[in-house]
Amino acid sequence: xxxxxxxxxxxxxxxxxxxxxxxxxxxxxxxxxxxxxxxxxxxxxxxxxxxxxxxxxxxxxxxxxxxxxxxxxxxxxxxxxxxxxxxxxxxxxxxxxxxxxxxxxxxxxxxxxxxxxxxxxxxxxxxxxxxxxxxxxxxxxxxxxxxxxxxxxxxxxxxxxxxxxxxxxxxxxxxxxxxxxxxxxxxxxxxxxxxxxxxxxxxxxxxxxxxxxxxxxxxxxxxxxxxxxxxxxxxxxxxxxxxxxxxxxxxxxxxxxxxxxxxxxxxxxxxxxxxx
Ligand SMILES: [Zn+2]
Numbered sequence: 001x002x003x004x005x006x007x008x009x010x011x012x013x014x015x016x017x018x019x020x021x022x023x024x025x026x027x028x029x030x031x032x033x034x035x036x037x038x039x040x041x042x043x044x045x046x047x048x049x050x051x052x053x054x055x056x057x058x059x060x061x062x063x064x065x066x067x068x069x070x071x072x073x074x075x076x077x078x079x080x081x082x083x084x085x086x087x088x089x090x091x092x093x094x095x096x097x098x099x100x101x102x103x104x105x106x107x108x109x110x111x112x113x114x115x116x117x118x119x120x121x122x123x124x125x126x127x128x129x130x131x132x133x134x135x136x137x138x139x140x141x142x143x144x145x146x147x148x149x150x151x152x153x154x155x156x157x158x159x160x161x162x163x164x165x166x167x168x169x170x171x172x173x174x175x176x177x178x179x180x181x182x183x184x185x186x187x188x189x190x191x192x193x194x195x196x197x198x199x200x201x202x203x204x205x206x207x208x209x210x211x212x213x214x215x216x217x218x219x220x221x222x223x224x225x226x227x228x229x230x231x232x233x234x235x236x237x238x239x240x241x242x243x244x245x246x247x248x249x250x251x252x253x254x255x256x257x258x259x260x261x262x263x264x265x266x267x268x269x270x271x272x273x274x275x276x
Contacts, residue, residue: 075140188240195251227272
């Protein structure tokens, strides 16, 4: 009788496993996620060890402080996926060989997929710089919007994004100016989110800064690369920085992508004062 109960339990377990796999295509990768996060959590548990200094040169003693919490994200980086469907992106971010991920993926119908705990480091920004911050992945949350790069973002998708941004801003006290795009932190390498992205209306809701050029007079001494640098752009390649700036702040000027008109300079001057 006991043998029978054991067999029955085994059969039930197998059935449950097969059922969950059939109904959740990500059951396998969810399991991998749990295993990986468990390993990371385990690495946090021991008292501080003496990895950094050679104890023969300088002895180091482990004395655990009682006052600490987790490091928290301070930037939000917005992307478009440049893929053809949400499903395609979920697949890309659950294949180990792609080496790319994001914390959130938002589909066109407004569905939000949370793919990584906000406290963990997603592989979304790549080689990037904003102001003097490098390794943006370590300090940011990455949000991917399902969009192929040459189409508008549906209202349903933006509504979900705004709700998510609102929660993130509140939970982590992220400064208004720190909601930026992938193109902003990687000029010359990335151009997302595209000029279709509604940065102006997002700024009106408290996510990112915007400008007001009414009565703005650009001074004679104005230095455009310096102004771009003040905002945060990496100006190592000035033309690439101008391009990123224009995708974000002058999306309507689709022709003169790498040049600054008199109006652009007004925008840039006004923004540089707001970011200061
Ligand atoms: Zn991107």
